[in-house]
Structures are given as structure tokens and as C-alpha cells.
Amino acid sequence: MILFFSATGNTRYVATSLAKKLDDQVVDLTERMQHGNTSPLHSQKPFVLCTPVHVDGVPLPILRHVASTPLTGNRNGYAVVTMGSFAGIAGRQAQKLFLSKNMTFKGCAEIAMPRNYLVGVFPAEKTESIEEKIRSAPERVDQVADVIAREASCEERHIPTIEYGLVLAFVHMWNRVGLSTKKFEANQACIGCGMCERVCPVSAIRMESGVPVWSKSHCMHCMACIQNCPKRAIEYGNALQKKPRYRFAKYSYVLKDGSSSVSRGRGR
Ligand SMILES: Cc1cc2nc3c(=O)[nH]c(=O)nc-3n(C[C@H](O)[C@H](O)[C@H](O)COP(=O)(O)O)c2cc1C
Ligand code: SF4
Ligand code: SF4
Known part of the structure; x- marks a missing residue:
């Protein structure tokens, strides 16, 4: 079961493409979050949390929502995150989330997509860069789907403990x-x-x-x-x-x- 949140469509594209390749179903978390719906979700296939990276991590409301939602059936959990260029500690946060549910964390796949954060100091991403990322996305989605279909472990970027600690402090401050x-x-x-x-x-x-x-x-x-x-x-x-x-x-x-x-x- 593919659980996803998407504000501007990047993660929706990844989630729906994965679902097609894995012959699995998608659950849009937006509606469930809006209604505070944390009813249990059941799946025979692995759970895949697809989320954008917000400020070096998984957005807090997503983490909280999934933490409060019982997941039953298959005990394997994956994270697939989309981000402009740097996923920060998203993998570690997803690992903590799935472990807290007594599930096996099978890794976090990162997929670079156009940057949608407009209100920061950076200029908007250039069209050529946007097109290049979108052009590359299907191949990356195929690789990730192949790993999930075999219920194999995702190759992950190593996040040193010192980096995790520093970024986590920044994330906490940002959320406040x-x-x-x-x-x-x-x-x-x-x-x-x-x-x-x-x-x-x-x-x-x-x-x-x-x-x-x-x-x-x-x-x-x-x-x-x-x-x-x-x-x-x-x-x-x-x-x-x-x-x-x-x-x-x-x-x-x-x-x-x-x-x-x-x-x-x-x-x-
Ligand atoms: C609040 C906010 C913070 C973001 N922080 C990061 C970041 O730390 N690193 C990064 O590479 N991209 C960052 N992004 C870009 C998004 O992760 C990226 O555009 C994502 O694919 C958007 O997915 P969506 O279209 O499914 O919402 C941020 C976007 C937002 C809205
Ligand atoms: S930016 Fe804030 S107000 Fe606008 S849709 Fe997202 S959460 Fe809601
Ligand atoms: S700001 Fe006005 S026009 Fe824009 S989405 Fe909201 S209600 Fe519609």
C-alpha cells in the first residue's frame, strides 16, 4: 500500500507510478489528515510512505499522522522521498517511524524532483532543470519499484550521527x-x-x-x-x-x- 502526501504533484506522480508498477493501491494522506482520519490501514503488500522532504526531513504532520495510524498485514515499510536536492534526515525519521510500529524498515529511496518551495530566499528553479529532473524520474521510479517488488532493501545514503544530530536540532527549531x-x-x-x-x-x-x-x-x-x-x-x-x-x-x-x-x- 502506497501512502502519499503531495502539495504540487511531484510525490503524487512517484506514488501513482509506483502503484501502477507494483499493482498496488494508493492512499492520499491529504484527505485523511484534513479529517483527522487515523483509522487502521491493512495491506498484504509492503507499506510505502511517499512524501516530499521539507527542510531536511519528513514534514512533522505527516510523521505524526502515520504514527497515529495503525498499519496491519505486511510488516515491511519503505520510505520514498522526493526533494529538490538534499533529503537530510528523512531516511532516519522514516526508520524510527516504522520501527515504532514494530515493522521492518527496508530503507529510504530518494528521488530528485523540481523544487517547489517558493517563499524562501532562493530564486525559482529554471525550466531546463525542472525538465531534466522530470525526464529522469521514470527510470528512478522503475529502479525503486523493482526493489520494492522483491521486498529487498533499498540502498541508502549513510547519515553520520553528527549530521543527524545537527540537522535534527535545526528541524526542531524550524518547526517552532x-x-x-x-x-x-x-x-x-x-x-x-x-x-x-x-x-x-x-x-x-x-x-x-x-x-x-x-x-x-x-x-x-x-x-x-x-x-x-x-x-x-x-x-x-x-x-x-x-x-x-x-x-x-x-x-x-x-x-x-x-x-x-x-x-x-x-x-x-
Ligand atoms: C517547506 C519546504 C521545504 C523544503 N525543503 C527541502 C529540502 O530541505 N531539501 C530539498 O532538497 N528540497 C526541499 N523542498 C523541495 C521539495 O522537497 C520538493 O519540491 C518536493 O518534490 C515537492 O513534492 P510535492 O510536489 O509532492 O509536494 C522543500 C519544499 C518545501 C515546500
Ligand atoms: S502552505 Fe500552509 S496554508 Fe498553504 S496549503 Fe500548505 S499548509 Fe496549508
Ligand atoms: S486565493 Fe482565491 S482564487 Fe486563489 S485558490 Fe484561494 S480562493 Fe481561489
């Missing part, structure tokens, strides 16, 4: 102070469609009088609201000016089959 919603707002272009509210995994947005209001002081900074707004109406202070929005579906033309499956659901 880096995820404020203060700077989010909708501009005049907003048409009140409610897409931002529907895609938010942690229900941090509420529509009030046809306008989105960020109703929690902190969120996941997943970028789903910003990147999926059909009018590019969401601002984050001055950070988004002139930055093109990113969604995987915009670039699926790069793939031979056009991968139409990725654009299913909520316009992602």
Missing part, C-alpha cells in the same frame, strides 16, 4: 519558528473559488466572505495553496513577486506518456 502563516494573504485577483482551502492538508485556511483567511498561526508551508491557486492570487510578503508557480502537471509534457494520471484530483 519557521512555519508562521503571518505573511500569507490573497490579493485582488482572488475569485473566491476555495481551492486553497480544499488543498490545505492541515486545514489552516478558512473561506470567510469569499476570501481565504489563514486561521492557524502555523502551517506546513507545503505550498499547495500558493501553487494551486488558479489566479496566482496568494502572496507571501514580497517573496513571490515575479516567481513562476510550479505544479508537476504543467511539465508532464516532458514524459513520453504525458502521465495524465498525475493531474487527477483537485487540479494538481
Whole structure:
């Protein structure tokens, strides 16, 4: 069973492609998280957690959600993470998660995908780089699917203990102070469609009088609201000016089959 979260489609593409190759089912964690649904999940096949990397690790709400969800049946667990370039301690976090469920951790596969974090200091990723990563993704997905199909162990990047400790401290600090919603707002272009509210995994947005209001002081900074707004109406202070929005579906033309499956659901 492939459990996935995806804000802008990268991880959705990986999860749905793996499911196709493994003849397995996918479970979209967004809806379960929105509804606080932690009902047990049962699978005869290995559990595969597909998640983007956020700030050198697995986003905390995902870790917490999966930790609270009983997983029954097959006892093997994999993580497959998508990231711009560096997965940090995601593998170690996934290992801890599966071990806490008395499962066998079979490793963490890392798949480089376009970077979707728009509100940081870096400029948006260039089109050539985006296209190159998407072009390379199917081969990497095939390799990972082959390992999971055999229930073999994934080859993993070694994370030295010192690196783990330093990054973990940074991740804790980021989760406390880096995820404020203060700077989010909708501009005049907003048409009140409610897409931002529907895609938010942690229900941090509420529509009030046809306008989105960020109703929690902190969120996941997943970028789903910003990147999926059909009018590019969401601002984050001055950070988004002139930055093109990113969604995987915009670039699926790069793939031979056009991968139409990725654009299913909520316009992602
Ligand atoms: C809050 C946030 C933090 C991120 N941090 C990292 C990071 O530490 N390293 C990295 O390589 N990519 C980072 N990224 C990029 C995403 O991991 C990458 O674009 C991912 O494939 C997005 O997946 P999605 O489209 O399924 O949401 C970050 C993205 C977000 C939104
Ligand atoms: S998705 Fe964009 S246009 Fe739609 S309500 Fe939200 S901010 Fe407004
Ligand atoms: S408010 Fe936007 S960035 Fe924050 S968690 Fe919700 S969808 Fe993601």
C-alpha cells in the first residue's frame, strides 16, 4: 500500500507510478489528515510512505499522522522521498517511524524532483532543470519499484550521527519558528473559488466572505495553496513577486506518456 502526501504533484506522480508498477493501491494522506482520519490501514503488500522532504526531513504532520495510524498485514515499510536536492534526515525519521510500529524498515529511496518551495530566499528553479529532473524520474521510479517488488532493501545514503544530530536540532527549531502563516494573504485577483482551502492538508485556511483567511498561526508551508491557486492570487510578503508557480502537471509534457494520471484530483 502506497501512502502519499503531495502539495504540487511531484510525490503524487512517484506514488501513482509506483502503484501502477507494483499493482498496488494508493492512499492520499491529504484527505485523511484534513479529517483527522487515523483509522487502521491493512495491506498484504509492503507499506510505502511517499512524501516530499521539507527542510531536511519528513514534514512533522505527516510523521505524526502515520504514527497515529495503525498499519496491519505486511510488516515491511519503505520510505520514498522526493526533494529538490538534499533529503537530510528523512531516511532516519522514516526508520524510527516504522520501527515504532514494530515493522521492518527496508530503507529510504530518494528521488530528485523540481523544487517547489517558493517563499524562501532562493530564486525559482529554471525550466531546463525542472525538465531534466522530470525526464529522469521514470527510470528512478522503475529502479525503486523493482526493489520494492522483491521486498529487498533499498540502498541508502549513510547519515553520520553528527549530521543527524545537527540537522535534527535545526528541524526542531524550524518547526517552532519557521512555519508562521503571518505573511500569507490573497490579493485582488482572488475569485473566491476555495481551492486553497480544499488543498490545505492541515486545514489552516478558512473561506470567510469569499476570501481565504489563514486561521492557524502555523502551517506546513507545503505550498499547495500558493501553487494551486488558479489566479496566482496568494502572496507571501514580497517573496513571490515575479516567481513562476510550479505544479508537476504543467511539465508532464516532458514524459513520453504525458502521465495524465498525475493531474487527477483537485487540479494538481
Ligand atoms: C517547506 C519546504 C521545504 C523544503 N525543503 C527541502 C529540502 O530541505 N531539501 C530539498 O532538497 N528540497 C526541499 N523542498 C523541495 C521539495 O522537497 C520538493 O519540491 C518536493 O518534490 C515537492 O513534492 P510535492 O510536489 O509532492 O509536494 C522543500 C519544499 C518545501 C515546500
Ligand atoms: S485558490 Fe486563489 S482564487 Fe481561489 S480562493 Fe484561494 S486565493 Fe482565491
Ligand atoms: S496554508 Fe498553504 S502552505 Fe500552509 S499548509 Fe496549508 S496549503 Fe500548505
